[in-house]
Amino acid sequence: xxxxxxxxxxxxxxxxxxxxxxxxxxxxxxxxxxxxxxxxxxxxxxxxxxxxxxxxxxxxxxxxxxxxxxxxxxxxxxxxxxxxxxxxxxxxxxxxxxxxxxxxxxxxxxxxxxxxxxxxxxxxxxxxxxxxxxxxxxxxxxxxxxxxxxxxxxxxxxxxxxxxxxxxxxxxxxxxxxxxxxxxxxxxxxxxxxxxxxxxxxxxxxxxxxxxxxxxxxxxxxxxxxxxxxxxxxxxxxxxxxxxxxxxxxxxxxxxxxxxxxxxxxxxxxxxxxxxxxxxxxxxxxxxxxxxxxxxxxxxxxxxxxxxxxxxxxxxxxxxxxxxxxxxxxxxxxxxxxxxxxxxxxxxxxxxxxxxx
Numbered sequence: 001x002x003x004x005x006x007x008x009x010x011x012x013x014x015x016x017x018x019x020x021x022x023x024x025x026x027x028x029x030x031x032x033x034x035x036x037x038x039x040x041x042x043x044x045x046x047x048x049x050x051x052x053x054x055x056x057x058x059x060x061x062x063x064x065x066x067x068x069x070x071x072x073x074x075x076x077x078x079x080x081x082x083x084x085x086x087x088x089x090x091x092x093x094x095x096x097x098x099x100x101x102x103x104x105x106x107x108x109x110x111x112x113x114x115x116x117x118x119x120x121x122x123x124x125x126x127x128x129x130x131x132x133x134x135x136x137x138x139x140x141x142x143x144x145x146x147x148x149x150x151x152x153x154x155x156x157x158x159x160x161x162x163x164x165x166x167x168x169x170x171x172x173x174x175x176x177x178x179x180x181x182x183x184x185x186x187x188x189x190x191x192x193x194x195x196x197x198x199x200x201x202x203x204x205x206x207x208x209x210x211x212x213x214x215x216x217x218x219x220x221x222x223x224x225x226x227x228x229x230x231x232x233x234x235x236x237x238x239x240x241x242x243x244x245x246x247x248x249x250x251x252x253x254x255x256x257x258x259x260x261x262x263x264x265x266x267x268x269x270x271x272x273x274x275x276x277x278x279x280x281x282x283x284x285x286x287x288x289x290x291x292x293x294x295x296x297x298x299x300x301x302x303x304x305x306x307x308x309x310x311x312x313x314x315x316x317x318x319x320x321x322x323x324x325x326x327x328x329x330x331x332x333x334x335x336x337x338x339x340x341x342x343x344x345x346x347x348x349x350x351x352x353x354x355x356x357x
Contacts, residue, residue: 054222055215055248056255058148063313066111069118077164079133079156086110086137087130087161089168094124098177098201098335099165102129103158103186105207105313106148109136116206116316117181119324120331126174128165132157132186143257149211150188151258158182158193162200177201177335182208184313188263195266202334203270204327206278207313209286210263210294215245217290267297275302276330280310280318303330 073089088110100120102113113129121127131138132154134146144153162178169176179202182190187208194200219241253259275298279291288306295304305326310318 054218055149055252056147063105063108063112064115065109066114068111069114075164077130077160079160081141081156083133083139083141085130085133085139085157085160087128087164090114090118090121090127090129092124092126093121096126096174097124098175098179099126099128099169100179100181100331101158101161101165101190102127103161103180103182103190104129104131104135105182105184105186106146107135108183108186112183116183117327120328123328123331125331125335128161130157130161132189145256147252147256148185149252149260150185150192150263151253151256151260153258154185154189155192155261158189159197162193162197166199179204179331179334182206184208191263191270192261192266194272195269198271200272202274202276202330203272204276204278204330206315207280207283207286208263208277208294209290210267211249211260212242212245212262212264213290213293214286215248216241217287219245219248264294264297267294268299270298270300272300272334274330274334275300276326277302277304278315278323278326279304279306280312280315281306281308282310283312285312 069088069090071091073091075087075089076084077087078084090113100117102110102117104110104112110129110131113127117127132146134140134144141153146153158180162180165178166176168174176199178200180190180194180200181204182188183205184207187205188211190203191205191208194203216238249260277291277295279286279288281288283291291306292304295302307315307319307323316323
C-alpha cells in the first residue's frame with residue numbers, strides 16, 4: 001500500500017522538474033533570439049552603411065584600350081528590355097565551325113577579345129565580342145550604375161548576345177556550336193547564362209568569382225577593422241555572417257535597382273560539355289581558394305588551371321604561349337564533343353523518319 005501510494009508523488013515531482021527545465025530552456029531561447037535581433041539592429045544601424053559602401057566601391061582597374069580590327073563587322077543587337085548593345089564579328093580564318101562569344105570584364109571594351117582570343121580564328125571559329133550596357137558604345141540604362149559584381153543586367157546582356165549569335169548562324173546556315181568565354185565579371189555572367197542555356201557547349205572563364213563567397217571573405221576581413229570587440233566577433237557563427245551578406249545584397253540590389261544572382265547556384269547547375277577555369281595563383285583581388293571553392297561546386301567535366309605568378313586578369317600576359325595552347329586544346333576537345341552530339345541527334349532523327357516510313 002505504501003509503495004503504490006508514493007507513485008503519484010514521484011510522477012508529480014518529475015512533471016514539475018520537466019516543466020521547470022522547459023521554462024528555463026524557453027527563457028534562454030527567447031533571450032538568445034532577443035539578443036540576436038538587438039545585435040542585428042545595432043549592426044544594421046552602425047556597421048551596415050560601412051559594409052554596403054565597401055561592397056559598392058569600384059576597384060582600381062585601368063584596362064588597356066585596343067584598336068578595332070580591320071576585318072571586323074560591327075553590329076548592334078537588342079536586349080530583352082529594349083537596350084541596344086554594340087558588338088563585332090571577327091570572322092574565322094577558313095570555314096566556320098562554330099562561334100566563341102567573348103564577354104569582357106568590368107570596364108573592358110569589346111576589342112579586348114583580340115588580346116585573348118584572336119588566334120582561335122585559326123581553328124575555324126568565328127569570334128563574337130560585345131560591350132555590356134553602360135559600357136563602351138552600348139546603350140546606357142538610366143538609373144543603373146554597373147558594379148564589379150554580376151547582376152541580372154549583365155546576365156540579360158549575355159543572353160541577348162547568345163540570341164543574336166543563334167539567329168545569325170541560322171540565317172546563314174552555319175553551325176550553332178557556341179562556347180562562352182568570360183573575363184572576371186564577364187566570366188560570372190557567362191557562367192550564369194550557360195547554366196540556363198543547354199545549347200551552350202562549353203565555358204571558359206578567366207578570373208571569375210562567386211558573389212557570396214567573395215562577399216563573405218571581405219566581411220570576415222572587414223569585421224576586424226570596423227569592430228573593436230574581437231572577443232565577440234570571433235565567436236559569431238559563420239551562418240550569421242552569411243545572413244548579414246544576404247542583407248547587404250538586398251540593400252545593394254534595392255539601391256541599384258537590380259538583383260545579384262547566385263554564381264554558386266549556377267555552378268551547381270552547369271551542364272556544359274566542359275568548363276575551363278583559369279585563375280591567377282597570385283590574384284590579390286580574388287584569392288585562388290575562393291576560385292577553387294566555386295570550381296568544386298560544378299559537376300560537369302571541368303579543368304582548373306592556376307597560373308603561377310599571375311595576378312588578376314594577367315594570366316594571358318604571364319604565360320601567353322601556354323594560355324593559347326590550353327584554350328585552343330579546350331576548344332578543339334569541346335567542339336569535337338559538340339560534333340558527336342550533333343551527329344548522334346541527326347542520325348537518330350534520320351532513323352526515326354525511316355522507321356516512320
